[in-house]
Amino acid sequence: MRYDSLLDSLGRTPLVGLPTLSPSPTVRLWAKLEDRNPTGSVKDRPALRMVEAAEAAGTLTPGATILEPTSGNTGISLAMAAKLKGYRLICVMPENTSEERRQLLRMWGAEIIASPAAGGSNEAVRVAKGLAAENPDWVMLYQYGNPGNAAAHYETTGPELLEDLPEITHFVAGLGTTGTLMGVGRYLREKVPGVQIVAAEPRYGELVYGLRNLDEGFVPELYDESVLTSRFSVGPRDAVKRTRELLELEGIFAGISTGAVAHAALGIARKVVAAGESADIAFIVADGGWKYLSTGAYEGTIDEAEDSIEDQLWA
Amino acid sequence: MAVEVRIPTILRQYTDGAKTVEGSGDTLSALVDDLESRHPGLRDRLMENGELRRFVNVYLNDEDVRFLDGVKTSVSDGDSVTVLPAVAGGA
Numbered sequence: 321m322r323y324d325s326l327l328d329s330l331g332r333t334p335l336v337g338l339p340t341l342s343p344s345p346t347v348r349l350w351a352k353l354e355d356r357n358p359t360g361s362v363k364d365r366p367a368l369r370m371v372e373a374a375e376a377a378g379t380l381t382p383g384a385t386i387l388e389p390t391s392g393n394t395g396i397s398l399a400m401a402a403k404l405k406g407y408r409l410i411c412v413m414p415e416n417t418s419e420e421r422r423q424l425l426r427m428w429g430a431e432i433i434a435s436p437a438a439g440g441s442n443e444a445v446r447v448a449k450g451l452a453a454e455n456p457d458w459v460m461l462y463q464y465g466n467p468g469n470a471a472a473h474y475e476t477t478g479p480e481l482l483e484d485l486p487e488i489t490h491f492v493a494g495l496g497t498t499g500t501l502m503g504v505g506r507y508l509r510e511k512v513p514g515v516q517i518v519a520a521e522p523r524y525g526e527l528v529y530g531l532r533n534l535d536e537g538f539v540p541e542l543y544d545e546s547v548l549t550s551r552f553s554v555g556p557r558d559a560v561k562r563t564r565e566l567l568e569l570e571g572i573f574a575g576i577s578t579g580a581v582a583h584a585a586l587g588i589a590r591k592v593v594a595a596g597e598s599a600d601i602a603f604i605v606a607d608g609g610w611k612y613l614s615t616g617a618y619e620g621t622i623d624e625a626e627d628s629i630e631d632q633l634w635a
Numbered sequence: 636m637a638v639e640v641r642i643p644t645i646l647r648q649y650t651d652g653a654k655t656v657e658g659s660g661d662t663l664s665a666l667v668d669d670l671e672s673r674h675p676g677l678r679d680r681l682m683e684n685g686e687l688r689r690f691v692n693v694y695l696n697d698e699d700v701r702f703l704d705g706v707k708t709s710v711s712d713g714d715s716v717t718v719l720p721a722v723a724g725g726a
Contacts, residue, residue: 363726390726391725440723441725441726442722444723464726494724495724496726497724497726498724526643526644529644529719529722536690537690537720538690538722538723539689539690540723540724545701549702550702552694552699553694553719554697555697635724
């Protein structure tokens with residue numbers, strides 16, 4: 321396919337069947353390969369959508385500085401767009417994120433401000449909000465609360481899924497900003513009666529939940545519980561096991577968060593089989609495994625992999 | 636057998652530092668009442684006006700109880716309950 325530029329090639333990603341992992345010909349799993357986006361992750365969709373909306377609104381003007389809290393992918397997407405469009409980008413990123421993500425950000429010219437590992441993305445959000453208040457001329461797109469994030473998925477990811485899989489019964493994705501689940505979930509609920517919208521939430525090591533008190537907890541402004549039908553917590557062991565199964569059984573080299581999503585999808589598939597029903601379950605492959613090779617998730621025993629990603633932000 | 640409850644770091648001051656505690660009850664609400672009898676103060680950190688606090692997530696066998704029956708969710712011996720503070724996810 322031909323496009324005028326890299327940015328124009330966004331989206332329209334393949335939806336592939338998983339014939340080996342699917343439990344039966346009537347309970348089928350499908351993977352939407354979002355690693356096939358310009359910078360290799362699903363975040364290209366919301367990042368570009370938020371940038372374009374800010375440009376249209378006049379808040380983002382030539383030479384402006386963009387600020388964003390990110391654990392990696394959104395920052396990388398923004399860095400690419402900022403490079404091409406002539407913006408300066410500052411990412412606030414937790415210390416416990418993989419080296420590959422830092423290298424990619426630097427390569428695309430982004431500046432990185434580290435936030436403490438303890439508290440994970442919560443701290444990145446807190447630090448970024450502080451910096452935004454101190455630097456009113458910087459533009460914080462703020463993916464956790466920017467309606468453009470969910471809108472990108474409502475306008476593109478959702479329609480693509482329905483076009484490729486009109487018989488869809490379940491949609492499963494990772495829960496971070498909640499943008500993918502809110503956008504695709506709203507779209508599918510409008511079009512497909514009874515569709516199930518399932519969140520897979522990564523369960524990190526204790527360091528990441530190291531708040532000083534419960535009032536420092538965080539729920540993304542975009543989150544609307546009523547869009548979801550269920551929400552599962554998936555720990556690192558299951559995430560790593562499924563990431564490896566995707567590679568071994570279906571040839572898909574995915575990031576660790578996709579393993580968590582696949583785990584939830586397979587859990588649903590098992591329940592559907594037990595109930596004697598049929599289903600077409602689509603899930604999001606948010607990115608490929610390249611950026612996580614240094615985490616240790618892809619070699620050694622499952623125990624070793626689980627230990628090595630314990631205190632890292634693996635999704 | 637009983638229900639195993641995993642307690643996050645931030646609430647272990649109520650469990651003498653224990654990472655997991657055991658309790659019993661037919662529902663999540665009853666389970667929390669049972670825990671309160673041995674770990675005073677815990678209930679108020681988890682619940683407010685009979686509902687889960689906004690920044691508290693509780694999972695029954697890895698499923699968020701808000702999508703089951705909330706505090707009225709049935710629990711049985713051998714189940715695993717995990718309590719976690721709500722935090723920002725990766726993005």
